[in-house]
Amino acid sequence: MHSIESFGTHDGPGIRWVVFLQGCKLKCLYCHNPDTIETSGGTEYDIEELVQMALKMKPYFGKKGGVTVSGGEPLLQAKEIIPFFKRLKEEGIHTNIDTNGRILNSFSKELLDDYADLVMLDIKHMTEEGYLALTGVSCKETTFNFAAYREASGKAMWLRYVLIPGITNQPELLHAMGKYFKDYQTIEKIEIQPYHKLGVHKWEALGWDYQLKEARENTPEELIAASDILKNYFKKVKIN
Amino acid sequence: MKIKTFNTGIWEKTINLRDFVTKNITPYHGTYDFLEGPSEKTLKLWDICKQGTKEERQRNGVHSVDTDIVSGINAFQAGYIDRENEVIVGLQTDALLKRSMKPFGGFKVVEKALSEHGLKPNNQLSELFTKYVKSHNDGVFDAYTDEIRKFRSLGFLTGLPDNYARGRIIGDYRRIALYGVTRLIEAKKQDLANIAGPMSDNVIRLREEVSEQIKALKEIVGMGKSYGLDLSRPAENAQEAVQWTYMSYLAAVKEQDGAAMSLGNVSSFLDIFIQRDLEDGIITEVEAQEYIDQFVMKLRMVRHLRMEAYDEIFAGDPTWVTEAIGGMLEDGRTKVTKTSFRFLNTLYNLGASPEPNITILWSENLPQNFKNYCAKVSIDTSSIQFENDDLMRSKRGSDDYGIACCVSFQELGKSIQFFGARTNLAKTLLLALNGGRCEFTGTQMIDGIPVYTDEYLDFDKVMDNFRIAMKEVARVYNDSMNIIHYMHDKYYYEKAQMALIDTNPSINIAYGIAGLSIVADSLSAIKHAKVKPIRNEEGLTVDFQIEGEFPKYGNDDDRVDFLASNAVAEFNNELKKLPVYKDAEPTMSVLTITSNVSYGKKTGATPDGRAQGVPFAPGANPMHGRDCNGAIASLNSVSKINYDDSKDGISNTFSIVPKSLGSDEEEQIENLATTLDGYFSRNAQHLNVNVLNKEMLLDAMENPDEYPQLTIRVSGYAVNFVRLTKEQQLEVITRSFHESM
Numbered sequence: 001m002h003s004i005e006s007f008g009t010h011d012g013p014g015i016r017w018v019v020f021l022q023g024c025k026l027k028c029l030y031c032h033n034p035d036t037i038e039t040s041g042g043t044e045y046d047i048e049e050l051v052q053m054a055l056k057m058k059p060y061f062g063k064k065g066g067v068t069v070s071g072g073e074p075l076l077q078a079k080e081i082i083p084f085f086k087r088l089k090e091e092g093i094h095t096n097i098d099t100n101g102r103i104l105n106s107f108s109k110e111l112l113d114d115y116a117d118l119v120m121l122d123i124k125h126m127t128e129e130g131y132l133a134l135t136g137v138s139c140k141e142t143t144f145n146f147a148a149y150r151e152a153s154g155k156a157m158w159l160r161y162v163l164i165p166g167i168t169n170q171p172e173l174l175h176a177m178g179k180y181f182k183d184y185q186t187i188e189k190i191e192i193q194p195y196h197k198l199g200v201h202k203w204e205a206l207g208w209d210y211q212l213k214e215a216r217e218n219t220p221e222e223l224i225a226a227s228d229i230l231k232n233y234f235k236k237v238k239i240n
Numbered sequence: 241m242k243i244k245t246f247n248t249g250i251w252e253k254t255i256n257l258r259d260f261v262t263k264n265i266t267p268y269h270g271t272y273d274f275l276e277g278p279s280e281k282t283l284k285l286w287d288i289c290k291q292g293t294k295e296e297r298q299r300n301g302v303h304s305v306d307t308d309i310v311s312g313i314n315a316f317q318a319g320y321i322d323r324e325n326e327v328i329v330g331l332q333t334d335a336l337l338k339r340s341m342k343p344f345g346g347f348k349v350v351e352k353a354l355s356e357h358g359l360k361p362n363n364q365l366s367e368l369f370t371k372y373v374k375s376h377n378d379g380v381f382d383a384y385t386d387e388i389r390k391f392r393s394l395g396f397l398t399g400l401p402d403n404y405a406r407g408r409i410i411g412d413y414r415r416i417a418l419y420g421v422t423r424l425i426e427a428k429k430q431d432l433a434n435i436a437g438p439m440s441d442n443v444i445r446l447r448e449e450v451s452e453q454i455k456a457l458k459e460i461v462g463m464g465k466s467y468g469l470d471l472s473r474p475a476e477n478a479q480e481a482v483q484w485t486y487m488s489y490l491a492a493v494k495e496q497d498g499a500a501m502s503l504g505n506v507s508s509f510l511d512i513f514i515q516r517d518l519e520d521g522i523i524t525e526v527e528a529q530e531y532i533d534q535f536v537m538k539l540r541m542v543r544h545l546r547m548e549a550y551d552e553i554f555a556g557d558p559t560w561v562t563e564a565i566g567g568m569l570e571d572g573r574t575k576v577t578k579t580s581f582r583f584l585n586t587l588y589n590l591g592a593s594p595e596p597n598i599t600i601l602w603s604e605n606l607p608q609n610f611k612n613y614c615a616k617v618s619i620d621t622s623s624i625q626f627e628n629d630d631l632m633r634s635k636r637g638s639d640d641y642g643i644a645c646c647v648s649f650q651e652l653g654k655s656i657q658f659f660g661a662r663t664n665l666a667k668t669l670l671l672a673l674n675g676g677r678c679e680f681t682g683t684q685m686i687d688g689i690p691v692y693t694d695e696y697l698d699f700d701k702v703m704d705n706f707r708i709a710m711k712e713v714a715r716v717y718n719d720s721m722n723i724i725h726y727m728h729d730k731y732y733y734e735k736a737q738m739a740l741i742d743t744n745p746s747i748n749i750a751y752g753i754a755g756l757s758i759v760a761d762s763l764s765a766i767k768h769a770k771v772k773p774i775r776n777e778e779g780l781t782v783d784f785q786i787e788g789e790f791p792k793y794g795n796d797d798d799r800v801d802f803l804a805s806n807a808v809a810e811f812n813n814e815l816k817k818l819p820v821y822k823d824a825e826p827t828m829s830v831l832t833i834t835s836n837v838s839y840g841k842k843t844g845a846t847p848d849g850r851a852q853g854v855p856f857a858p859g860a861n862p863m864h865g866r867d868c869n870g871a872i873a874s875l876n877s878v879s880k881i882n883y884d885d886s887k888d889g890i891s892n893t894f895s896i897v898p899k900s901l902g903s904d905e906e907e908q909i910e911n912l913a914t915t916l917d918g919y920f921s922r923n924a925q926h927l928n929v930n931v932l933n934k935e936m937l938l939d940a941m942e943n944p945d946e947y948p949q950l951t952i953r954v955s956g957y958a959v960n961f962v963r964l965t966k967e968q969q970l971e972v973i974t975r976s977f978h979e980s981m
Contacts, residue, residue, distance in 0.1 A: 004869065004870070005870050006796075006869055006870030006871065006872040006873045007870045007871040007872045007900070007915075007978060009900060009901055009902045009903075009907065009911050010902075010903060014910070014911065014914060015872075015911050015914055015915065015918075017872075056796060056876060057872055059917070059918035059919075059921040059922055060872050060914060060915055060917075060918030060919070061914070061918070062910075062913075062914035062917060062918070063914075064910075064914075065914065238903065238904070239903065240903045
């Protein structure tokens with residue numbers, strides 16, 4: 001585990017207790033938690049210890065909130081998340097996975113089928129080249145297969161999309177995404193994540209070069225324009 | 241003429257407001273859509289008030305003062321803001337924002353406050369009060385021991401109401417509207433007749449007090465007459481009910497200048513009259529809102545004459561016109577009415593304001609629409625606070641109560657409390673480490689604590705000595721309180737307020753502590769790390785070296801949180817052992833007002849690594865920047881302090897940036913309401929909520945004129961940010977603002 005946020009309000013429905021796991025095979029240029037990328041490091045916790053910590057937060061979950069596992073890429077530890085979510089469900093706590101969807105093995109499938117009440121899938125880019133350029137990995141198709149698998153399970157999914165001027169906000173990309181996913185029944189909403197530079201200092205602290213220095217943050221107009229396009233395809237579009 | 245009669249009940253036979261409200265209330269579960277904006281008359285008046293408060297700021301915080309008249313219930317001629325636009329009339333003096341002298345608390349204080357503005361009382365009064373009339377302050381200092389003086393002057397006991405009025409007593413300001421003064425006088429006369437011999441001190445005193453109350457009631461009728469109002473009879477319609485209620489409160493703030501003079505819980509009482517007039521078609525919603533807006537406007541204009549030193553403990557010129565809104569009845573219905581919404585709506589109609597100090601009595605079972613509206617108002621204005629109705633109602637056994645001052649339960653018309661300011665628990669801990677000597681002066685404060693010479697502090701030894709220190713400090717504290725309240729009753733009795741309370745009410749004494757988080761973290765450092773005291777030549781600790789890590793209060797870590805809750809329990813137990821004047825029940829609060837800054841200044845370095853002079857955290861808050869596991873972990877730590885050990889209140893101030901509550905208004909409202917549900921389900925007692933950006937506060941420091949109404953919550957009350965001193969502003973800004981990004 002990398003860290004915990006006890007009052008997550010941008011990590012799924014309601015108030016969330018968010019567990020950030022250590023390690024990710026992608027290295028997204030805009031990553032705002034680059035310190036979670038290395039697969040080494042982090043702190044080991046017993047599942048039951050985490051469950052007890054989550055239970056202390058339960059009074060604040062209300063009708064909507066719950067636990068979100070984020071990262072890093074949480075599905076690198078899909079096998080370990082299964083018993084964790086199993087216990088949370090026994091305690092009546094809503095479970096959510098925040099993932100890039102790159103891992104579709106028997107463990108992650110079990111999670112998708114049985115234990116994750118919600119999956120938030122990060123759509124990085126609609127083209128294979130764009131995906132590779134942003135993340136350093138060619139796995140766009142896998143993540144789309146991941147979406148299809150979740151769709152088949154019939155359980156709730158949110159899409160998330162980081163909007164970067166000039167890189168992911170071109171209308172043709174947004175229309176392509178809309179057309180691709182418009183018939184998915186399990187997608188409750190899509191969240192636009194406006195690109196921001198809050199993570200830059202973390203890159204510098206790690207001694208890494210931040211390659212998106214030239215990118216700029218969105219104007220309010222750009223956010224609304226993107227949202228308007230997506231509204232043609234999705235029930236609910238939210239700017240986070 | 242009355243068109244519809246009220247539901248009957250025992251309230252007709254005896255003075256019983258609770259019964260009247262319970263029998264006649266119309267609980268409201270709907271949304272805020274019915275609310276109306278301000279009337280033209282209201283806006284005209286408010287413009288004059290805004291101009292007046294601007295002039296007040298320009299004149300160093302005091303608009304004007306009457307230096308000829310000693311204030312009293314009927315001491316001044318009628319005053320108006322703009323008579324033709326006022327539907328609710330009455331001012332403390334004959335002019336808006338003009339302050340008055342109330343010298344019975346202490347004449348020297350009045351002289352000092354005046355001289356700070358280049359004024360002095362008229363010569364006759366000076367002669368009268370220096371030669372012939374004795375004040376509360378004179379009486380207290382006649383009786384104080386050398387020991388109490390020492391504890392007071394060296395900062396162990398602070399903010400004691402020995403040179404200003406104690407306040408905290410809440411008159412049941414609904415009584416005159418329901419019964420009229422004539423009926424109340426009859427009831428008091430009957431009580432007086434029943435107070436018979438043998439003539440012990442207590443009986444004699446009570447007979448004198450009730451006689452004073454009857455005089456006050458007569459004066460209230462006189463004050464009403466000066467405004468053309470017949471307060472001797474009950475209010476006959478909604479406008480009169482609001483007017484009569486305001487007149488009752490006005491009598492109190494003309495006679496007294498207590499630190500905190502709460503209003504009670506008048507909103508749902510007034511709703512009964514408003515609802516009746518609306519149903520009868522006598523008034524419209526616009527008029528209903530106009531009554532409330534103008535009533536609230538008057539409450540915002542209440543002023544007392546204070547000296548500058550007072551600002552250190554109670555910053556921003558507060559009056560604590562605390563109004564408790566919401567909560568549940570014992571029969572399971574809610575006390576939320578449309579007028580609960582109307583009171584909150586005034587924060588939009590007139591803009592944000594610290595006064596009246598609106599306190600939402602939160603229950604799990606409040607109507608969801610009301611919860612959401614409160615959350616919205618909190619996010620939009622940062623002007624309201626929240627307290628746990630489920631907890632207080634069940635633990636204190638009444639559903640008809642107000643909040644005295646900041647956070648304290650007080651059953652209305654049935655009980656009162658004696659304000660006890662607070663003791664500095666962090667300095668008490670330092671006594672334990674310094675052989676009972678003051679850490680600055682070396683003055684021997686208490687005996688029986690061995691001189692500590694070990695190289696490292698040992699937890700068990702420290703606790704043994706800390707217990708001795710707590711016991712001794714409690715003893716001196718109790719002595720001072722007994723003197724203060726004896727003298728206050730004798731020289732500055734609250735006859736107007738007590739006239740509106742049952743004869744011989746139950747009393748609790750409201751002790752308090754400051755520096756709880758410092759004590760908890762210090763004990764944690766001593767227990768879980770190694771702490772080496774650095775001593776000067778006189779053997780006094782001047783600093784501490786800490787080796788290793790230790791858990792800090794505010795992170796939901798039981799290892800330290802229980803040190804905090806135990807310290808509260810132990811000090812409370814010491815206080816409970818001591819007898820109190822008038823057999824008052826001892827209770828304690830963890831509350832600092834803004835005095836956490838000045839207490840910090842008066843406290844040496846502490847074993848938690850806090851340097852000498854650094855401000856304390858307010859109330860029961862974790863120390864700034866030490867709660868690093870997020871907002872909920874911080875709330876959970878505070879919620880572990882047991883209300884049974886701190887029945888006068890446990891104040892927590894929670895500041896969060898809007899974005900951290902959620903990405904849009906709907907989410908923010910929902911998340912704040914859910915957070916409150918969660919916090920209070922853990923039996924926490926109080927929460928101040930600020931939803932603000934730090935950048936805005938920094939900008940307000942630079943450009944105060946652009947933020948005249950910017951309101952923020954501090955420990956248990958709210959202030960205009962621009963009326964705080966620079967030091968206090970900075971302290972607020974360095975506080976933990978929870979950001980989840």
